[in-house]
Amino acid sequence: MKLNPLATSTIASILLFGGLGQLAINAQPAQAIKATQATTVAAKPTSLIASGNFVKAEKATTGKAKIVNINGKRYLKFNQAFITGNGPDVKVILHKNTSVPANIKEGNYITLAEIKKFKGEQMYMIPDSVNLDNYKSVGIWCEEFNATFGYASLQNA
Numbered sequence: 001m002k003l004n005p006l007a008t009s010t011i012a013s014i015l016l017f018g019g020l021g022q023l024a025i026n027a028q029p030a031q032a033i034k035a036t037q038a039t040t041v042a043a044k045p046t047s048l049i050a051s052g053n054f055v056k057a058e059k060a061t062t063g064k065a066k067i068v069n070i071n072g073k074r075y076l077k078f079n080q081a082f083i084t085g086n087g088p089d090v091k092v093i094l095h096k097n098t099s100v101p102a103n104i105k106e107g108n109y110i111t112l113a114e115i116k117k118f119k120g121e122q123m124y125m126i127p128d129s130v131n132l133d134n135y136k137s138v139g140i141w142c143e144e145f146n147a148t149f150g151y152a153s154l155q156n157a
Contacts, residue, residue, distance in 0.1 A: 046070050049132065052152035054140075058102060059085030061150020065138045067126065074126040076112060076138060083119045089144040090115045092124055094132075100139035100151035115140065 049067040063082030068075055076092065084090075093100075095109045112124045126132070140149040 048157040049074065050154040050156050052138065052154045054082065054084070054138075054150045054152045057100060057139075057148040057150050059087070059149040061085070061140055065152040065154070067132065067154065074128075074130075074132070076124045076126055078120075078122050080121045082121065084115075084140045084149050086118050087142045087145075087147070087149065089142055090118075090149070091141050091143055093139045093141050094126075094130070094135035095137045095139050095151065096135055098136045098153040100137055100141070100148045102148050103146045104139070104141060104148065109139065109141075110135070111143075 047069045049069055051064060051066040054061045054063050054065060061084040064079040065082075066077045066079070068077055076094075092112045092115055093104075093109045094112060095104065097108065100109075110130060112126065116122045116124075135154070137151050137153045139151040141147070142149065
């Protein structure tokens with residue numbers, strides 16, 4: 001089928017300019033919406049489960065420990081004021097008693113992790129499998145010498 005050159009150029013013009021016209025018409029509202037749209041950032045829902053203040057056992061230990069729930073995950077947090085003594089093989093533990101004795105026994109505690117630092121704010125994830133009702137305190141414990149540096153008795157929120 002042969003098209004008239006005038007018809008061909010008319011069809012091409014409609015397609016070309018019609019498409020550009022549509023693009024120009026659609027561009028304005030999109031820019032207006034973009035300029036007035038507010039961006040919202042979802043806040044992390046945090047709830048306090050338990051907390052306590054550190055006390056000295058064998059080494060000066062101060063600061064506050066909190067167990068918090070952040071977006072469905074539980075964490076042990078130490079505040080900025082946390083300080084404990086240095087030592088080898090130091091662990092962060094949850095203990096079954098409200099106070100952590102100088103020499104702890106197997107079965108009375110679980111180890112969360114090696115301590116990240118001896119001073120300042122830090123956070124440790126608590127596995128979902130841990131039943132917090134079984135643990136009454138947080139301890140800073142040197143496994144090599146079975147020495148408790150300090151602990152915080154946990155009070156439910």
